Amino acid sequence: MSTDAILSFEEAMEKYDPVLGFEVHVELNTKTKMFSSAPNVFGDEPNTNVNEVDLGMPGVLPVLNRTAVESSIKIGLALNCKIADYCRFARKNYFYPDTPKNFQTSQYDEPIAYDGYLDIELSDGTVFRVEIERAHMEEDAGKLTHLGGSAGRIQGADYSLVDYNRAGVPLVEIVTKPIEGAGSRAPELAKAYVAAVREIVKNLGVSDAKMERGNVRCDANVSLRPHGRERFGIRSETKNVNSLRAVEHAVRYEIQRHAAVLDSGEPVIQETRHWHEDTRTTTSGRAKSDADDYRYFPEPDLVPVVASREWVEELRATLPEPPAARRKRLQADWGYSDLEFRDVVNAGVMDEIEETIAAGATASVARKWWMGEIVGRAKNADVDPGQLGVEPATIVELSKMVEEGKINNKMATEVLDGVLAGEGTPAEIVEKRGLAVVSDDGPLLEAIDAALAAQPDVADKIRAGKLQAIGAIVGGVMKATRGQADAGRVKELILEKLGVSA
């Protein structure tokens, strides 16, 4: 798809110093929308969660959602920001059919939260501080679906459908200051930063934080400059990079692409870029200049948001334990070694393990499944482990079956594959695939008799006390039962049958 030249990452790093910047949009999980009483629900029939306000009908007025303001303040506090005691909304004017009023009601130069930071722990344990410029409130737009033409883009489409269910959903946009000094760890930092923001908003309970649903969306800004130069290079903004892995890949790709452009002596074009998960490349979007004129002015239909010190302190008191403290606590609770725990964090399955333990698994079982089985499968499928859709209950069920001897470990991994393939619950798959461990002695005894009869010499050796020969008979029984027999039980029965005590 893309014909852009790229340099190898290593070469790019030798020549250039990357500067990053992120705009992360977080959809709040309030009951109703930012400015209307329509429900804020994902996945319903198009245009059902709308009222006259969301549709921008003549005469309507917005009313600010108090819970959304509280959630925004909580996010600001968790990002170590200052909270504005007085701030306003503005109108961002532009004509586009996903915006029913043809302006977006958004905070502009008076964000509710500003001047914060977030300490990001990289995979080797080093901590990198990302400065937060601001977190501001705004409303989401509707969702356009372009039909006909190619690639689902508006260019060349025959027509477009619009769903206003998402119009007016409360958003908090978190904007970083330029991030310098990440060097070759820029892609890793990018992923870790977005993961940290996601963790914070999930932990606060203010967002469902599901990236695959667009609850957390990342625009990644990348620019390069020659080593030692202070002035930033021209940046590109890759829009809607919506998985943690994609954030890492997109930043890496843009670094490589910028490096090739700069090497060719051409200037980088300031523009938005579209991310393509299939090819792991970006393509040119819309030219973006700082002169884009949205004719911002203060929203006259809303009164200023006044956040008293008392209110902010009240909210601060409700904040849950910060993620770093939480990690410390979880590691202690689970009894993982430092290395084990870091692997879990780096693999991005800490929440999943916590949920699995909460669902009834032991800490070691949960780690075994996630780290031993699921992370590898996710890597093969090129997705984040959480995106595979493995429910904590599935793991609990699988490990229980193994414990109870209904299936063995080998079968359990096969059942997991079945679950991932959408064949049903573990119990259903065991049933369908006929995977249960044969524990009924009847069929086993028949198979043992047959095996002994087939190899009388081996049977004699065992009778004579050469117990290591038993393997050949066990093997025959396992073969006859297509691996479904419990090998331990088979051994016991053979010895019993031959009257030999182990």
Place this chain on the structure above:
Amino acid sequence: MTENNSTPLIRLSAAQLAAKLAAREVTAVEVVQAHLDRIAAVDGGERGVHAFLHVNAEEALAVAAEVDAIRAAGGAAAEELHELAGVPIAVKDLIVTIGQPTTAGSKILEGWHSPYDATVVQKLRAAKMPILGKTNLDEFAMGSSTEHSAFGPTRNPWDLDRIPGGSGGGSAAAVAAFEAPLALGTDTGGSIRQPGAVTGTVGVKPTYGGVSRYGAIAMASSLDQIGPVSRTVLDSALLHQVIGGHDPHDSTSLPDPLADLAAAARLGNVDGMKIGIIKELHGEGYQAGVENRFNESLELLRQAGAEIVEVSCPNFKYALGAYYLIMPSEASSNLAKFDGVRYGLRVLPEEPPLTIERVMGATRAAGFGDEVKRRVILGTYALSAGYYDAYYGSAQKVRTLIQRDFDAAFAKADVLISPTAPTTAFKLGEKLDDPLAMYLNDVATIPANMAGVPGLSLPGGLADEDGLPVGIQLLAPAREDARLYRVGAVLESLLEEKWGGPLLDSAPELTASPVVEPVETLVDAQEAK
């Protein structure tokens, strides 16, 4: 008005009708029918008043019949009826209503039906006031003459060749022509008060936030305010009490409980009150007849015991300029939603390609009239990067200065007074091609919108040179709307005593025109042009 048993129902005030209805001397159906008959007689036809864009006969009669049934049944339900139950009202067609079209006087909304009621309309329904129909206005309330309506102008009942003021010329003319005892208007820069002045009626712009704006199609959100239109000061107070009060759907609506405005109107006493003449709002630029009637009113108030003082508001001279930056800026954004995507008119471009941008452009080009386009362009320009500080930013500073002028003035006077408009009604077409001359009509009314303070216009008599009505404007501090009614009622009674009856008694009789559906006629006439 002086009332006797032979007075036709349409000439009674809302308070008089309410009393007759409560005493069961007359039924609400009779009252509504009398007004529908009057509308049929004088509103349509080539020389009709054309105050109405839509007549809502069936629903109005049904509501009236419901009120009559409740009264006839008696008991608690009858006791609980609102005092204005059964008193009909006309609603400016900028205010959305379920069951009737709402056009805002624009082709871009022709045929559109709102799926929801404005808060003020819900309140009218709760009070069981029959809605007679929707009144004409300048397109999106942009104008001072009602000539910018896409559906043809409204005529002034005092002289059918003259403008009824604007933008709420329809509401004022309907009340002046006895087609309705009450009406709702909206006032962004004078759209209730200036039509009141030139039609000899009463109009009130309440304190900003005093009446919910939810469901009033916005022109300039920080200036717009819904208010009452009537023939007497008391009637406006009664209607103000129906529509006022906090609304959770309007963030800018005041939380204050509503004062007893009707009691203020009935109090009738200005003894010892200080009334301030605003130096900058009379004299040069004001018609001699307007100035004479204004001075006469001052003399009457003085005789009634008020102390007349002079105040200066030096920044008022910048009000008009600042207004014509803030209003179009907000309007350019408020009117962006009219794009043919979700509702209203949709026009496809004549040439391909058929892109969304071009459909929006063609729709807006065909759907908006010249004055709307003028203001959208002006506002878009004023908000543009690089111009924002010089235009919108400076205008907001002027606004602060105007507020300070008011603060200083109200430190010296309880109420301020001025002519409502510099001239009496001008001729239809006279200023249509001169926007600046048209804008100057609102020079005395705009400061109140800029500062959010309440204003009332009442008839001050007829100008000597043309025999047309002159309006007197009273202004009070924010949240002190009651003072307007108190002083207004006193002045009204002093003037009526002098005239020997209401001013409108001296208006020429309107001759019945052939009954024609007014809207259709004028739309057709326009299209034929």
